[in-house]
Amino acid sequence: MKKNEVLRQIPKIDEVLKEHLFSNAFEKSGRDVVTSVTRKVIDEVRAKILALGDNELEHYDIKKLSISRIVDEIKDRLEADEVNHLHGIINATGTILHTNLGRAPLCEDAVHNVEMVSRGYSNLEYDVKLGKRGSRHDILQDLMVELTGAEDVMIVNNNASATMLVLSAMAEGHEVVVSRGELVEIGGAFRIPDIMEQSGATLHEVGTTNKTKPSDYEKAINENTGALMKIHTSNYKIMGFTEEAELDELVAIGxxxxxxxxxxxxxxxxxxxxxxxxxxxxxxxSLDTGIDVILFSGDKLLGGPQAGIIAGKRKYIEKMKKHPLARALRVDKMTFAAMEETLKKYRDTKVAMRDIPVLRMITTSREVLLEKAMRLADKIRTANSKLNVKIVDADDQIGGGSAPMVFLPGVAVAVTSAEVTTKWLERLLRKHEIPVIARIHEDELLFSVRTVLERELDDIAAALREVE
Incomplete structure (x- = not known):
């Protein structure tokens, strides 16, 4: 069969779109989307035929060009397009603030408040009482002042943004004195010296990698010094022969x-x-030391949405609120909605420990973890009797660049199969409708229950049911 004869067998786009099987697709995805996918599929079919050699053309299955086969391919593409690129997963790694998995899960009240605020309009920048324009900076002001004791607060979209804004507003054109041992690199090669350079401030390093004394800061002060800065090295720890200036010592020098x-x-x-x-x-x-400005993340140990919170003396915070960068770095209504409900939990420590997932996971006792692991193991055995299931001890972590040396004594369910490899099991779970992210240790697949929510136990068992 000649190539031109095969090409003539390809159905026209209009013919394919007349298929009654597309009626639901038109309603769901829209005619333009269906037409676009149809054109793409037919163009790909044509390109493959044009690329065939004579021998391949001789054995080409003409049935592949039937309208029904092409319609099936189009429907598969449309279904794949419906799957969101950002979706939920199950974190069974035992790492609580897993950066790759979205860090802190929100408390239920925060989720509900985001839904409520997002569904319609909100008073993001409207003063309902006065009937005139308000400021989004006021939304969390009273609550944060109550919780921290700071004179004023503001919120931006992450802690790197907070660092940039603070340095730009307080030290642009001036030196900022920082210990050499605190020049951290955040994830993604994002370094403090680089942020400082972009802010317009000049870095003045003092001390050594392992030792920086209060006197090192004092000696560095000159007529061009704009601020002293301490950075918590949360994602690494220098051990051994070390010394660092304490926060209250820097406050006294300042x-x-x-x-x-x-x-x-x-x-x-x-x-x-x-x-x-x-x-x-x-x-x-930290604020009790008399520090002028403190900045921290909302989605780490605070347990809220991604944000950078700046708190401290009013004269500095007011300057930041008026800074040109403030508008570029501000957060939206959904972040405010989630953050407010998260912060309200901190009015009572017991409520915060109970309701904020990150704190609850950190403080869960081994007895509670063991009971959860036993329930998960029973569910897995019921779902698939061919699997080898046992309960083991595990080392869980905080993650998210916080407390790198702290390992929490955890409990995990270890699963293996005599029929398939552990790596195959791990891949299968990642490809499940609700992906399950577990970790391999000594050729066993471990499900650390500390980071698995109660409602997810059945989902893990369902995923393992598919293992032959």
């Missing part, structure tokens, strides 16, 4: 020389979790 002190805290911890092995600075205690 007061003596009439210089503001900035603390880039990062993690956003609002409560003391030392009894759970988490010896990290927290926001209220």
């Amino acid at each position: 007061k003596e020389h009439d210089l503001p002190v900035i603390f880039d805290m990062g993690n956003g911890l609002m409560v003391n979790l030392a009894e759970y092995g988490l010896d990290e600075p927290n926001v209220p205690a």
Whole structure:
């Protein structure tokens, strides 16, 4: 058969679109989308035929060009297009703030408030009482002042943005004194020196990688110094022969020389979790030192949406609110909605521990984890009796660049199969309708239950049911 004869067998776009099987697709996706996908499929079929050699053309299956086969391909494409690129997954890794998996899951009230605010209009920048324009900066002001004791607060879209804004507003054209041991790199090769350069401030390094004394900051102060800055090295720890200036020591130096002190805290911890092995600075205690400005993340140990929160002395925060960068870095109504409900939980520590998923996961006892692991193991055995299932101890982590040296004693369900490899199991779960992300340890697939929500136990069992 000649190539031209085969090409003539390709149905025309209009003929394909007349198929009654597309009536639902027109309604759901729209005629323009269906037409576009149809054209793409037919163009690909034509291109494949044109690329065939004589021998391949001789054995070409002409049935592939039937309208029904092409319609099936178009419908498959349309179904694939309906799957969102961003979707939910099950985190069974035991890493609580897993950056690749979206960090902190929101509390239920935050989710409901986002839905309510997003469904219609809101008073984002409207003062309902006065009937005139308001400011989005006022939405969290009273609540954050109550919780932290700061004079004023503002919120931007992440902590890197907060760093940029703080430095631009407080130290543009001036030097900022920072310990050499605190020049951190955030994920994605995002470095403090680079942020400082972009802000217009000049970095003045002091001390050494492992040792920086209060006197090092004092010696560095000159007529062009704009601020002293301390950065919490949350994603690494220098051990051994070390020394660093404490926050209250820097505050004293700042007061003596009439210089503001900035603390880039990062993690956003609002409560003391030392009894759970988490010896990290927290926001209220840091502000109690008299620090001028503190900045931290909303989606790390605070347990809220992605955001950068800046708190401190009013004269500095007001300057930031009026800065040109403030509009470029501001957050939307959904972030405010989620953050407000998250912060309200902190009015009572017990409520925060109970309702905020990140805090609940960190503080869950081994007994509770063991009970959950037993329930998951039973569900897996019921779903698929061919699998080898047992309960093991596991080391869980905080993640998200927080407390890298802290390992939480966890419990996991270990699964193996005599029929397939553990790597194959892991891949199968990732491809499930609701992807399950687990980890392989010593050739066993581990499901760390600390990060698995109660409602997800059945989903994991359902995914493993498919293993032959």
